Amino acid sequence: MHTRLALDCSTTGLSLALQMDSGETFAFTTTEARSSDLLPTALQSLFTQSATAAANLTHIYVTTGPGSFTGIRLGLAVAEALKMVNPALAIIGLPTLHALAAQLIATTPPQGAFTLVTDAAGGQLYAQTFTAEGDAHTAAACVPATTSFTIPVYASPLLMRAGALPMPPLSAHTLFTLAHQTSVHLPPQPVYLKPLTYKLAP
Structure with a gap:
């Protein structure tokens, strides 16, 4: 087996x-x-x-x-x-982040490109943008938590900000x-x- x-x-x-x-x-x-x-x-x-x-x-x-x-x-x-x-x-x-993107697409597919953010602690985030098909559009990066994004953002519940969409564990x-x-x-x-x-x- x-x-x-x-x-x-x-x-x-x-x-x-x-x-x-x-x-x-x-x-x-x-x-x-x-x-x-x-x-x-x-x-x-x-x-x-x-x-x-x-x-x-x-x-x-x-x-x-x-x-x-x-x-x-x-x-x-x-x-x-x-x-x-x-x-x-x-x-x-x-x-x-690729795994989180694949899970999101399988459950609630975004209509276009999207960014995922996770907690990097110390006032920072891990962020990466993907196409609607789940391909990486940008490389993963560590950015300040105050960073603004111009396309839909999905975040874990603890990182929810105005306009952000929920991302399940x-x-x-x-x-x-x-x-x-x-x-x-x-x-x-x-x-x-x-x-x-x-x-x-x-």
């Missing part, structure tokens, strides 16, 4: 899903604070529900950011740990669909757009 795992720790909350050969999916999603702490337990629960194990995984699709510094590293660390159990496992990185199930677009596949490495605010010890 071959199984695929989709995992997002880069946004607020946590979402993961197991997809079986039959297409049946087992999923867990939460938007609770510090929900990444639940990852090991949630993953084991999905393995139990699906009557499968890490040794049966063939692919892991994991979001690489931009997003939570800690969450991105955690998701990638879990993927690498699972690969130690199953060296043949393929780990494929997927850009977080990312569901890991979306990653299975996005994975078919090989043009957006990335190495399993973090995408950091925000400069680090600390200095490494000498």
Whole structure:
């Protein structure tokens, strides 16, 4: 039995899903604070529900950011740990904002180009503009939270501003669909757009 795992720790909350050969999916999603702490337990629960194990995984699709510094590293660390159990496992990185765009188009398709914004903390946003078909129109960037946009903006509930449209939390199930677009596949490495605010010890 071959199984695929989709995992997002880069946004607020946590979402993961197991997809079986039959297409049946087992999923867990939460938007609770510090929900990444639940990852090991949630993953084991999905393995139990699906009557499968890490040794049966063939692919892991994991979001690489931009997003939570800690969450991105955690998701990638879990993927690498699972690969130690199953060296043949393929780990494929997927850009977080592309995943959010794909989910939006699948649920409430915009009528034209649109911009997605997510929280970068410290008075900043991660932003990227997409075509109505979900292709990247601009590169992802870290911008001041006061930045004005001239086309429709979709934002998470905590970032809602005048004229913005709601963007639901990312569901890991979306990653299975996005994975078919090989043009957006990335190495399993973090995408950091925000400069680090600390200095490494000498």
